[in-house]
Amino acid sequence: MKHLTPTIILVCLVTAIVEILYRLSYWDAQSIPPASVILQTITENQDAFVDAFTSTLKLSMQSLALSFILGFTLAVIFSLNDWIKRAVFPLAIFFQTVPIIAIAPLLVIYFGYGPQTILAAAVFVSLFPILANTLVGLDTIDKNLLELFQVYRQNAWHTLFYLKIPGSYYFIFSGLRISSGLAVIGVVAGEFVAGGGLGALIDTSRTQQRIDLVFASLIGLAVIGLLQIMLLNGINLLITRWRPFKL
Amino acid sequence: MFELKNAGKEFQQRWLFKNLNLTAHAGDFISILGPSGCGKSTLLRILSGLDTVSEGSFSTSSQDPSGFVFQESCLLPWLNVFENVALGATQRQGRDSHAAITKILEVVKLTDAAQLFPRQLSGGMKMRVSIARALVNNKKILFMDEPFAALDDFTRFELQDELLEYWRQYNMTIFFVTHSLSESVFLSQKLWLFPQGQQKTFQEWVLEKPSTAANSYRNSAEYFQTVTTVTEHLRVKK
Numbered sequence: 462m463k464h465l466t467p468t469i470i471l472v473c474l475v476t477a478i479v480e481i482l483y484r485l486s487y488w489d490a491q492s493i494p495p496a497s498v499i500l501q502t503i504t505e506n507q508d509a510f511v512d513a514f515t516s517t518l519k520l521s522m523q524s525l526a527l528s529f530i531l532g533f534t535l536a537v538i539f540s541l542n543d544w545i546k547r548a549v550f551p552l553a554i555f556f557q558t559v560p561i562i563a564i565a566p567l568l569v570i571y572f573g574y575g576p577q578t579i580l581a582a583a584v585f586v587s588l589f590p591i592l593a594n595t596l597v598g599l600d601t602i603d604k605n606l607l608e609l610f611q612v613y614r615q616n617a618w619h620t621l622f623y624l625k626i627p628g629s630y631y632f633i634f635s636g637l638r639i640s641s642g643l644a645v646i647g648v649v650a651g652e653f654v655a656g657g658g659l660g661a662l663i664d665t666s667r668t669q670q671r672i673d674l675v676f677a678s679l680i681g682l683a684v685i686g687l688l689q690i691m692l693l694n695g696i697n698l699l700i701t702r703w704r705p706f707k708l
Numbered sequence: 709m710f711e712l713k714n715a716g717k718e719f720q721q722r723w724l725f726k727n728l729n730l731t732a733h734a735g736d737f738i739s740i741l742g743p744s745g746c747g748k749s750t751l752l753r754i755l756s757g758l759d760t761v762s763e764g765s766f767s768t769s770s771q772d773p774s775g776f777v778f779q780e781s782c783l784l785p786w787l788n789v790f791e792n793v794a795l796g797a798t799q800r801q802g803r804d805s806h807a808a809i810t811k812i813l814e815v816v817k818l819t820d821a822a823q824l825f826p827r828q829l830s831g832g833m834k835m836r837v838s839i840a841r842a843l844v845n846n847k848k849i850l851f852m853d854e855p856f857a858a859l860d861d862f863t864r865f866e867l868q869d870e871l872l873e874y875w876r877q878y879n880m881t882i883f884f885v886t887h888s889l890s891e892s893v894f895l896s897q898k899l900w901l902f903p904q905g906q907q908k909t910f911q912e913w914v915l916e917k918p919s920t921a922a923n924s925y926r927n928s929a930e931y932f933q934t935v936t937t938v939t940e941h942l943r944v945k946k
């Protein structure tokens with residue numbers, strides 16, 4: 462956490478300056494509300510805000526977990542066959558470039574209004590980085606280590622479980638990191654079209670010109686992103702303390 | 709038996725060797741010598757089946773499990789010393805395998821390091837793990853690529869003695885790449901010499917050696933004489 466100290470100081474400084482300018486009436490709170498106003502908005506709308514926050518957080522975590530299980534499993538299966546692997550990999554890259562906002566309305570038609578659609582949107586964006594990264598990891602195992610397994614006559618399953626999967630650890634994990642941010646984006650995109658959560662709160666606040674509520678929601682989203690990354694880093698620390706994955 | 713017939717090997721049209729005719733029999737201890745970059749590791753890989761010849765043929769009748777000590781120690785970072793050695797065990801699980809690994813770790817003096825991960829080891833320790841992995845379960849065939857290069861004299865002498873002991877006891881076939889002429893003379897019965905010094909051709913040299921115990925040979929006059937003879941042969945123009 463020490464390396465974040467300058468960032469934290471900077472953020473506090475900017476917040477404080479905005480706050481002071483606002484108190485001295487040099488700041489237009491209508492465009493960018495200062496911290497105190499946002500805090501007040503949150504306390505005034507506590508129930509609705511907390512509901513929206515937990516709903517978005519839950520769906521985002523669920524979709525990330527689902528993407529991980531699905532992406533990892535599919536990548537392992539695809540990697541077993543060279544032809545399938547080569548067919549699938551460019552698609553895994555391509556689908557990462559499709560804007561989720563454009564897909565979301567389609568998902569409403571398929572899944573209706575509700576959490577299924579939100580989950581589908583979030584999984585759609587967070588699945589492919591994990592899939593692609595895991596595929597790359599399984600495919601770029603050190604040639605020397607592969608030969609080692611050949612010499613000691615390890616079968617394909619052994620090679621997969623004892624070499625390829627652990628050898629892809631950092632690829633898989635960086636895929637997970639990318640996806641963790643994308644999952645939040647996917648959930649918000651889903652909520653825009655399907656309703657619920659911070660996404661819908663932003664949407665309705667926008668129509669009511671409630672900029673303070675929009676900002677409160679944005680901060681909520683940032684906190685969700687932060688929580689997820691912190692959780693992932695914690696897991697990473699536990700795993701790599703148990704077993705180092707590089708020399 | 710291992711047999712190379714008119715064998716040649718090239719990388720991108722650069723020939724490492726051509727028309728090589730070599731035979732190794734079960735129970736041979738062969739040292740492969742030559743200057744850096746001449747193709748020793750490549751020849752070893754061909755003999756072990758990890759690489760193929762570009763022309764001519766290579767054949768082997770051996771089906772036995774073999775051990776390979778790579779030039780770089782080649783350990784899995786996420787397995788500890790014990791588990792890395794277990795990778796070379798021919799029986800996968802059970803008490804026998806456990807006992808065999810424990811014993812070989814003792815031989816390479818890594819008993820206390822059994823639970824450490826490769827990143828916590830020195831270069832020489834890593835190499836000893838790799839040697840233990842190759843030796844565990846008394847495999848019939850060993851391919852060793854400069855296994856003792858990173859070790860101090862004292863440890864090297866001990867491991868050389870152990871290796872000879874294993875070779876005699878289990879009737880192993882050993883291919884041993886080294887830069888050290890004296891090491892090769894001490895250990896092996898046959899030298900395969902890549903062109904070096906004044907010698908422009910690949911040569912095979914059979915060493916006449918007494919079958920005495922290892923330690924006395926290391927200090928014997930015959931040993932020094934043989935090292936001198938081979939050195940002179942490589943240095944002097946014929």
Ligand SMILES: Nc1ncnc2c1ncn2[C@@H]1O[C@H](COP(=O)(O)OP(=O)(O)OP(=O)(O)O)[C@@H](O)[C@H]1O
Nearest residue numbers: 719720724742743744745746747748749750751779
């Ligand atoms: N896979 C490869 N592709 C291209 N060239 C290669 C490959 N492997 C080895 N070479 C070349 O073959 C030559 C011999 O390599 P090799 O590793 O067999 O040498 P060596 O005798 O073991 O050297 P050293 O004593 O330094 O270990 C080198 O010039 C190297 O560049």
Ligand SMILES: [Mg+2]
Nearest residue numbers: 748749779853
């Ligand atoms: Mg070499």
